[in-house]
Amino acid sequence: MKPTMFFHPFRFIWPNGIFVLASLLLITAKLSGQTTQTIESETRTLQFYLKYDKTRWFAFHTYAQLWTRLNDNNPGSLVSEELQDRTFDISVRRFRLGFQAQLSERLLIYSQLGINNLNYLSPRGTSLDLLDAYAEYSFSRSISIGAGKTAWTGLSRYSAPNTSKLLSYDLVLLALPTDDETDDLIRKLSIYAKGKLGQLDYRLVASKPFSPGNSPNFDGELTENVAKFNDKSNEGVYSSYLKWEFLDAEPNDIPFSDGTYLGKKNVLSIGIGAEFQNDALSSLQSGREQDHDMMLWTVDIFLDKPIDTKKNTVLTAYLGYYNYDFGPNYIRNTGANNPIKEVDANLASFNGPGNAFPVVGTGSSFFGQAGYLFPKMGNSEDRGQLQPYVSLQYSNFERLKNPMFYYDIGINWLLKGHLSKFSLNLQNRPIFQSTAQGLESNDRNWSAVLQYIIRLE
Amino acid sequence: MILFLFLNSAGTVSVMSQKKSGNEPLRLYLNANGTQWLQFSSYLQLWGRVNENNPGSTVNDELENVTTDISIRRFRLGVSSSPWAKTYVSFQLGVNNLNYLSPRGTSVDLLDAYVQYDFSEYLGIGAGKSAWNGLSRYTSPSSSKLMGYDLTFVALPTLDSTDDLIRKLSLFAKGKIGAFDYRLVLAKPLSVRNSSSFNPEPAEKLARFTDNRPKLQYSGYLKYEFLERESNTSPFHTGTYLGGKKVLNLGAGFTFQADALWSLEDGDERYHDLKLFASDIFLDLPLGSNKQKAITCYLGYFNFNFGPNYIRLLGANNPTNGVRPEMASFNGRGNAFPVSGTGEAVFGQFGYLFPKMGAGGSMGRLQPYLSGQYSEFEGFANSIVQYDLGVNWYFNGHLSKLSFNAQNRPILFDSGNGLAAQDRKWMLVLQYQYRME
Numbered sequence: 001m002k003p004t005m006f007f008h009p010f011r012f013i014w015p016n017g018i019f020v021l022a023s024l025l026l027i028t029a030k031l032s033g034q035t036t037q038t039i040e041s042e043t044r045t046l047q048f049y050l051k052y053d054k055t056r057w058f059a060f061h062t063y064a065q066l067w068t069r070l071n072d073n074n075p076g077s078l079v080s081e082e083l084q085d086r087t088f089d090i091s092v093r094r095f096r097l098g099f100q101a102q103l104s105e106r107l108l109i110y111s112q113l114g115i116n117n118l119n120y121l122s123p124r125g126t127s128l129d130l131l132d133a134y135a136e137y138s139f140s141r142s143i144s145i146g147a148g149k150t151a152w153t154g155l156s157r158y159s160a161p162n163t164s165k166l167l168s169y170d171l172v173l174l175a176l177p178t179d180d181e182t183d184d185l186i187r188k189l190s191i192y193a194k195g196k197l198g199q200l201d202y203r204l205v206a207s208k209p210f211s212p213g214n215s216p217n218f219d220g221e222l223t224e225n226v227a228k229f230n231d232k233s234n235e236g237v238y239s240s241y242l243k244w245e246f247l248d249a250e251p252n253d254i255p256f257s258d259g260t261y262l263g264k265k266n267v268l269s270i271g272i273g274a275e276f277q278n279d280a281l282s283s284l285q286s287g288r289e290q291d292h293d294m295m296l297w298t299v300d301i302f303l304d305k306p307i308d309t310k311k312n313t314v315l316t317a318y319l320g321y322y323n324y325d326f327g328p329n330y331i332r333n334t335g336a337n338n339p340i341k342e343v344d345a346n347l348a349s350f351n352g353p354g355n356a357f358p359v360v361g362t363g364s365s366f367f368g369q370a371g372y373l374f375p376k377m378g379n380s381e382d383r384g385q386l387q388p389y390v391s392l393q394y395s396n397f398e399r400l401k402n403p404m405f406y407y408d409i410g411i412n413w414l415l416k417g418h419l420s421k422f423s424l425n426l427q428n429r430p431i432f433q434s435t436a437q438g439l440e441s442n443d444r445n446w447s448a449v450l451q452y453i454i455r456l457e
Numbered sequence: 458m459i460l461f462l463f464l465n466s467a468g469t470v471s472v473m474s475q476k477k478s479g480n481e482p483l484r485l486y487l488n489a490n491g492t493q494w495l496q497f498s499s500y501l502q503l504w505g506r507v508n509e510n511n512p513g514s515t516v517n518d519e520l521e522n523v524t525t526d527i528s529i530r531r532f533r534l535g536v537s538s539s540p541w542a543k544t545y546v547s548f549q550l551g552v553n554n555l556n557y558l559s560p561r562g563t564s565v566d567l568l569d570a571y572v573q574y575d576f577s578e579y580l581g582i583g584a585g586k587s588a589w590n591g592l593s594r595y596t597s598p599s600s601s602k603l604m605g606y607d608l609t610f611v612a613l614p615t616l617d618s619t620d621d622l623i624r625k626l627s628l629f630a631k632g633k634i635g636a637f638d639y640r641l642v643l644a645k646p647l648s649v650r651n652s653s654s655f656n657p658e659p660a661e662k663l664a665r666f667t668d669n670r671p672k673l674q675y676s677g678y679l680k681y682e683f684l685e686r687e688s689n690t691s692p693f694h695t696g697t698y699l700g701g702k703k704v705l706n707l708g709a710g711f712t713f714q715a716d717a718l719w720s721l722e723d724g725d726e727r728y729h730d731l732k733l734f735a736s737d738i739f740l741d742l743p744l745g746s747n748k749q750k751a752i753t754c755y756l757g758y759f760n761f762n763f764g765p766n767y768i769r770l771l772g773a774n775n776p777t778n779g780v781r782p783e784m785a786s787f788n789g790r791g792n793a794f795p796v797s798g799t800g801e802a803v804f805g806q807f808g809y810l811f812p813k814m815g816a817g818g819s820m821g822r823l824q825p826y827l828s829g830q831y832s833e834f835e836g837f838a839n840s841i842v843q844y845d846l847g848v849n850w851y852f853n854g855h856l857s858k859l860s861f862n863a864q865n866r867p868i869l870f871d872s873g874n875g876l877a878a879q880d881r882k883w884m885l886v887l888q889y890q891y892r893m894e
Contacts, residue, residue, distance in 0.1 A: 044488070064585065066571075080669045081669070088645070089645045090626040092567070092585060095548070095570050097536075115567050118567065119645075121648050121651070122651070123651050124617065124652065127566050127567075128550060416541060419540070456536075456546070
């Protein structure tokens with residue numbers, strides 16, 4: 001099965017039988033996807049071979065995600081003590097510059113610099129951070145071991161999302177429950193094992209969590225019956241994700257899961273995952289300090305099905321169930337690339353400033369996403385493809401009186417697949433207020449984002 | 458200083474000889490006909506400097522009259538690409554002013570990250586963090602292809618106030634219609650609170666930037682190209698083409714931001730619009746049949762309204778870190794002086810490029826230049842003048858050059874009938890620059 005190395009350098013040992021079938025499927029998918037790939041193959045990639053047989057190489061990639069946004073701000077949002085109902089801004093949501101190399105038949109290194117949320121409130125001189133730096137040794141297709149600072153993580157499909165190849169304009173924040181608490185932009189310092197056993201794709205990760213004391217959300221004051229991350233836990237974080245691939249196998253050479261293959265693969269995967277950290281959070285129980293374990297588990301299903309291979313139409317769907325226990329009443333408000341940092345305490349909602357809302361907490365949630373890729377537009381000239389999508393999240397969080405429900409309606413205009421695309425997204429989020437009955441959602445706000453992604457690879 | 462010069466020129470010889478043997482540009486063609494490409498560029502500007510410090514300047518609380526230092530004025534590492542038709546993307550990392558006072562572990566910042574799409578020659582649009590600015594020619598300066606040793610600061614009136622090293626988060630449109638070249642920019646100004654010179658308190662009859670009312674900033678620049686066309690692929694304007702182009706441009710531009718500044722008028726808060734206007738002329742004229750010589754001239758008129766008495770002090774790559782208030786001038790510490798403010802200013806620059814020296818041109822080319830700025834700012838009792846005298850020694854065009862510059866700046870004190878220049882100081886800079894592209 002040597003030829004497959006060409007596409008996936010790590011898959012060079014294929015066990016017999018059923019795996020041969022799977023690999024044939026993979027090759028068939030490659031061939032059937034050939035028409036769409038021709039245009040791209042005219043352009044050389046930023047991969048440079050170090051050996052004539054192409055088994056050793058290094059490659060660069062870089063991408064930028066630019067946002068223009070109009071946000072209906074949460075109540076009481078302030079800039080310099082002036083109330084701001086609405087904010088229009090332009091920002092760099094993400095910039096990445098990455099380098100990877102297959103140094104020997106078995107050794108892969110991956111490093112990536114990057115920055116998120118470079119917006120008008122960012123400090124001057126926005127420094128580029130080292131996001132990823134890890135090395136991985138492949139024993140066989142069934143097992144590779146790696147270590148370093150990496151986004152290899154378990155829990156769910158989109159806990160390690162490929163941010164430049166998503167279906168939606170941005171991440172599934174629910175799938176990133178420890179983002180910024182014990183992670184640095186999803187990354188942790190970890191040792192991991194991963195591989196494929198037949199149709200089973202697995203990853204097991206043991207991490208030293210970043211100290212929550214360095215998180216901007218950190219609050220060292222314990223609260224009665226509300227769990228918060230503590231900075232005294234000396235425990236590791238353990239996570240895993242197991243996925244059964246019914247149809248085409250997905251690549252597992254990098255941790256990131258694609259949001260849609262745009263017709264290049266026919267995928268149906270069902271996965272389960274979990275994440276655990278002993279005594280990660282603390283609260284007061286009748287005035288006495290008590291620690292709580294973080295116990296998270298999920299189950300999810302992903303479908304990426306080419307409908308008409310000639311016209312390259314694709315149906316993409318994702319559904320995940322997330323059961324999170326962080327300890328009593330834990331809740332997390334997240335405002336992605338927040339255009340507001342301050343809030344007037346007298347007017348404020350529970351959400352906090354800008355575009356924040358409760359996305360993660362102790363309780364159970366469903367997240368669903370569906371999109372449809374329409375045929376190529378334009379006759380003589382390639383006008384790209386349109387892909388409308390919807391996402392929604394329904395959560396029963398212990399802390400909140402009502403369920404939390406938010407949704408996104410959006411459309412992608414793919415000019416060169418994921419390499420050059422526009423996304424227009426409208427997000428509707430609940431605003432929670434503290435009432436006599438508890439935290440209730442009594443209002444909703446919109447956020448509109450027009451994103452352009454350019455990726456060179 | 459001499460050692461510095463020697464080391465640098467020794468370094469350049471090898472660069473030169475490599476160039477002569479024919480270096481390929483750092484460009485990777487992505488398709489067969491070369492229309493799709495990816496290019497790396499990097500440059501470095503090293504400064505050796507002797508500065509007569511402003512009165513009362515201190516380094517770590519000790520008075521210092523003269524400071525000699527070595528620093529990295531700029532380092533850049535960029536990737537630009539045209540990965541498919543009509544699309545251009547530019548990413549650039551960089552650091553400025555890495556000097557002996559810089560914090561250890563100097564991080565490289567993301568300066569540029571923008572994408573532009575050309576519908577036609579008439580119209581290209583783009584977005585991201587970029588130096589696409591309006592106002593004047595050198596509001597978007599190509600800092601590694603200047604004639605002067607450093608920037609024209611009067612052309613950078615919002616530098617560090619609403620910019621990050623000239624860059625803004627913006628949407629822009631640009632194009633060429635006949636001999637007209639235009640650019641229009643809509644920017645979300647960076648929050649002035651993160652500026653190192655931010656003062657949150659409004660002052661009586663003295664305008665200061667505020668972000669209480671974060672409005673958008675609009676700017677534009679239109680120039681008429683009488684002779685050869687200049688490239689508008691990147692926003693940056695070249696200071697001199699070294700005889701490679703025959704250019705005569707007349708331009709005009711503006712920047713506007715509502716309620717960008719505030720002050721107190723008899724104790725009442727008053728907001729002021731930022732209203733800046735500039736008009737300029739640029740001439741780069743090769744002389745002689747083989748274009749061995751060239752004259753380069755620039756003249757700009759700047760009419761700035763920031764609100765009452767606004768003055769901007771700027772000390773580029775400032776070599777001191779404190780000032781004793783009882784001895785201090787209005788200038789503040791180190792090499793700072795007033796570069797822009799509410800009022801009018803005229804900036805002029807003139808240079809002459811001599812033919813190649815030595816056998817086969819092996820000794821490079823010399824280009825003496827002088828720059829001067831005359832300003833009448835509302836905040837001052839009298840006009841002020843600043844000038845630069847310098848010479849560039851090009852070993853390999855802008856890719857390897859040495860510049861020596863002597864700058865004379867005014868030192869202002871409160872004379873009783875207002876702020877006025879009462880003294881002058883010098884700053885000597887020897888800069889070596891290499892650029893790879």
